[in-house]
Amino acid sequence: RKEVEQDPGPFNVPEGATVAFNCTYSNSASQSFFWYRQDCRKEPKLLMSVYSSGNEDGRFTAQLNRASQYISLLIRDSKLSDSATYLCVANTNAGKSTFGDGTTLTVKP
Amino acid sequence: EAGVAQSPRYKIIEKRQSVAFWCNPISGHATLYWYQQILGQGPKLLIQFQNNGVVDDSQLPKDRFSAERLKGVDSTLKIQPAKLEDSAVYLCASSLVGLAGPYYEQYFGPGTRLTVT
Numbered sequence: 219r220k221e222v223e224q225d226p227g228p229f230n231v232p233e234g235a236t237v238a239f240n241c242t243y244s245n246s247a248s249q250s251f252f253w254y255r256q257d258c259r260k261e262p263k264l265l266m267s268v269y270s271s272g273n274e275d276g277r278f279t280a281q282l283n284r285a286s287q288y289i290s291l292l293i294r295d296s297k298l299s300d301s302a303t304y305l306c307v308a309n310t311n312a313g314k315s316t317f318g319d320g321t322t323l324t325v326k327p
Numbered sequence: 328e329a330g331v332a333q334s335p336r337y338k339i340i341e342k343r344q345s346v347a348f349w350c351n352p353i354s355g356h357a358t359l360y361w362y363q364q365i366l367g368q369g370p371k372l373l374i375q376f377q378n379n380g381v382v383d384d385s386q387l388p389k390d391r392f393s394a395e396r397l398k399g400v401d402s403t404l405k406i407q408p409a410k411l412e413d414s415a416v417y418l419c420a421s422s423l424v425g426l427a428g429p430y431y432e433q434y435f436g437p438g439t440r441l442t443v444t
């Protein structure tokens with residue numbers, strides 16, 4: 219079993235839709251969590267950090283449930299430009315990062 | 328602010344040959360990471376440096392892979408000899424701090440796309 223597991227996808231949604239991605243982690247030493255976005259043939263870039271009970275940034279909301287070792291990302295009012303792969307990341311206190319395999323989102327007109 | 332620099336961007340080699348990748352992190356970033364990303368998978372951490380010391384290299388195939396960061400700034404990753412399964416994108420990333428806490432984002436370079444034939 220992988221340390222960080224994500225919905226395999228792909229998710230194909232129309233513009234304006236709301237879509238949610240799930241991520242679970244198995245290392246109880248994980249302390250901080252992130253969502254990165256990776257466009258095709260590009261490097262990952264930070265989308266959001268997820269602290270304590272979660273946070274919101276515009277159309278994006280990230281939630282953390284430490285008891286269930288579960289993280290989610292909600293995208294509201296999807297745009298064509300949201301099409302990408304979304305990577306869930308868990309960091310331990312030692313700074314070790316473990317990435318999930320990503321979930322691919324395609325937003326269609 | 329200049330980003331993380333990597334070279335070369337692309338490399339094609341035959342199996343059993345050797346190859347080296349170079350990374351220059353963002354100025355002032357103490358932590359440097361090398362990742363391997365195989366098509367369809369997430370980045371897998373190969374080695375993490377804090378300044379010029381190794382923090383984690385538990386997933387580095389040490390029989391063929393080596394990495395160094397001699398002056399605590401730029402770094403090289405070497406594969407010798409290469410295997411077909413080493414075909415991947417090798418990503419370098421840097422962050423402000425690693426050991427002191429896990430809360431800083433990582434900035435990635437554009438990666439080196441390696442094809443082993």
